[in-house]
Amino acid sequence: MADRVFSKPVVIVNDSSHESNDSLHTEILTEISIIPRNRVFRGIATVIAGFLCNFIVFGISFSYGVFQDYYTDPTNGPLKHYSNSKVALIGSSATALTYIFGILNGKMLAYFEVPWKVMTIGCVAMSLGLILASFCNEIYQFVLTQGILYGIGSSFLYMPPVVCAPLFFKKYKAFMMGFLFAGTGVGAFAMALITRKLLSVVGWRWSLRILGFMNIFIGLVASALVNVPPGLNFSKNNRIINFSNLKSAKVISQLGASLFQSAGYIIPLIYMSKYANTLQYSNTQGAWFIGINNLINATFKIIIGFAADRTGRLNMIIICNFLSTLSIFALWLIGTRDVFVSFVVLYGVFSGAIISLLPTCLIDLFGASQYQALTSLMYFCRGIGSMLGTPIAGLLIKNNGFITKDYQNAIIYNGVLLSVSTILLGVMRYMYFKETGVFNKVNIPF
Structure with a gap:
C-alpha cells in the first residue's frame, strides 16, 4: 500500500453541528484514498499540460482577429x-483543422x-507555420502557413492531454477538465493583448516570429507533463473511424450536438467587437468585451465543472446549452447597449462550460473503453461545425454590419444552431433514461 495516499479509507466522526461539512470532507478523502498517489500527481500534471496547450493553441487562434485588422489595414496592411x-x-x-485532425489522434x-x-x-x-507566415506576401501563402500548417500542428499538440486527463479522475472529472479548458479563455485574453502590443512595437513579421518561439517553449513544457492513464491503450489496429459506433442513436445525438454547438459557439466572439460598434461603443471597448467574455468563460468552466460533479455532468451540460441559447434570443437579439453588456457576461458564464463538459459526458455515457475513439470523432465533428458556423453567419449580415439590425438574421441563425444542439442533448438524456429507468442519477459510474 506504499503507493497510496492513505493505507486505508479515512473515516471521520461527524457531530451534529458540522454534519454537512464533515460529510463532504469524508467523501473527498475517501475518493483520494482509493487512488494511487502517482496517479493523482500524474493526472494533475496532465491537466496542467492541457491548460498550457489550450492557452497557447486557442490563445493564438482566438486572437487572430487582431492580425486580421492589421492585415486588412488600408494603409500598411500586407493583405x-x-x-x-x-x-x-x-x-x-486554423481553428477548424485543430479540431478536424483530432480524428488522427489515436493513430498518431x-x-x-x-x-x-x-x-x-x-x-x-x-x-x-507562424514563422514561415512572417515571410509571406500573398494570401494563399498565409492560408498554407498561418492557417493549414498551424491548424494541423495545433491539433497534434492539443489533443493528447484532452484524451488522457479525464481518465485519471473519477468523481471530479468535470472540475479538473474545467481547469484544463480554462486555458482557452485565459489564453484568448492574454494573447490578444500580447499580439496587439507586438504589432505596434515590432510589426507583423516579427510578431509572428516571436509568437512562434513562444509557442515552442510553452508547447515543449506541456508535452513533458502529459502522462497516459492506466488502462488507456493505443492500438495500431484501431480504425480511424469505427463505423459501428455510428449505428448508435446515442452516439449520433452526441456528435450532432457537438457539431451544432461548435457551429454556434464562436459566432458571438467573432462579431462581438464589431456589433458593439453599432451600439456606439469604441473599438477599444469592443475589444475589452471580448476579453471580459473570455475571462468569465475561463472562470465559470471551473465553477460549473465543480457543480456538475455534484449535480450531474449530463444534466449540467443541457442546462448550460439551454441558457446559452436563451441568452442569444433574449439578450443579443434585442440590440440595446445595457442588454448587450448582460449578454456578454451571461454568454461567457454558460457557453464555455459546454466545451469542458463534453469529454466527461462521453466517459459517463459510453465508458472509458470507447472514450478515445469517440473523442477523436467528436472533435472532427466540431471542426466541421466551426466551418459551417461563422462563414454562413457572415453571409447573413447585411450591408457589412454598419447598424444593429444588419445582424438580426445572423443572430437568429446562431440561436437556431444552439437550439438544435440543446434538443439533441435532451434526446441523448432521454435515451439514457429509457435504458436505465433513472432520470436523476448524478453521474453514470465507470
Whole structure:
C-alpha cells in the first residue's frame, strides 16, 4: 500500500453541528484514498499540460482577429487588397483543422506510443507555420502557413492531454477538465493583448516570429507533463473511424450536438467587437468585451465543472446549452447597449462550460473503453461545425454590419444552431433514461 495516499479509507466522526461539512470532507478523502498517489500527481500534471496547450493553441487562434485588422489595414496592411471574408479564411482554417485532425489522434499516439512525441511534432509544426507566415506576401501563402500548417500542428499538440486527463479522475472529472479548458479563455485574453502590443512595437513579421518561439517553449513544457492513464491503450489496429459506433442513436445525438454547438459557439466572439460598434461603443471597448467574455468563460468552466460533479455532468451540460441559447434570443437579439453588456457576461458564464463538459459526458455515457475513439470523432465533428458556423453567419449580415439590425438574421441563425444542439442533448438524456429507468442519477459510474 506504499503507493497510496492513505493505507486505508479515512473515516471521520461527524457531530451534529458540522454534519454537512464533515460529510463532504469524508467523501473527498475517501475518493483520494482509493487512488494511487502517482496517479493523482500524474493526472494533475496532465491537466496542467492541457491548460498550457489550450492557452497557447486557442490563445493564438482566438486572437487572430487582431492580425486580421492589421492585415486588412488600408494603409500598411500586407493583405489590404483582399476582402475581409478572404482574409478571415486564414484564422477559420486554423481553428477548424485543430479540431478536424483530432480524428488522427489515436493513430498518431499508437504509432509514436507516447504523447510527448506527438505533441512535440505538433508544437514544431505550429511554430513553423507562424514563422514561415512572417515571410509571406500573398494570401494563399498565409492560408498554407498561418492557417493549414498551424491548424494541423495545433491539433497534434492539443489533443493528447484532452484524451488522457479525464481518465485519471473519477468523481471530479468535470472540475479538473474545467481547469484544463480554462486555458482557452485565459489564453484568448492574454494573447490578444500580447499580439496587439507586438504589432505596434515590432510589426507583423516579427510578431509572428516571436509568437512562434513562444509557442515552442510553452508547447515543449506541456508535452513533458502529459502522462497516459492506466488502462488507456493505443492500438495500431484501431480504425480511424469505427463505423459501428455510428449505428448508435446515442452516439449520433452526441456528435450532432457537438457539431451544432461548435457551429454556434464562436459566432458571438467573432462579431462581438464589431456589433458593439453599432451600439456606439469604441473599438477599444469592443475589444475589452471580448476579453471580459473570455475571462468569465475561463472562470465559470471551473465553477460549473465543480457543480456538475455534484449535480450531474449530463444534466449540467443541457442546462448550460439551454441558457446559452436563451441568452442569444433574449439578450443579443434585442440590440440595446445595457442588454448587450448582460449578454456578454451571461454568454461567457454558460457557453464555455459546454466545451469542458463534453469529454466527461462521453466517459459517463459510453465508458472509458470507447472514450478515445469517440473523442477523436467528436472533435472532427466540431471542426466541421466551426466551418459551417461563422462563414454562413457572415453571409447573413447585411450591408457589412454598419447598424444593429444588419445582424438580426445572423443572430437568429446562431440561436437556431444552439437550439438544435440543446434538443439533441435532451434526446441523448432521454435515451439514457429509457435504458436505465433513472432520470436523476448524478453521474453514470465507470
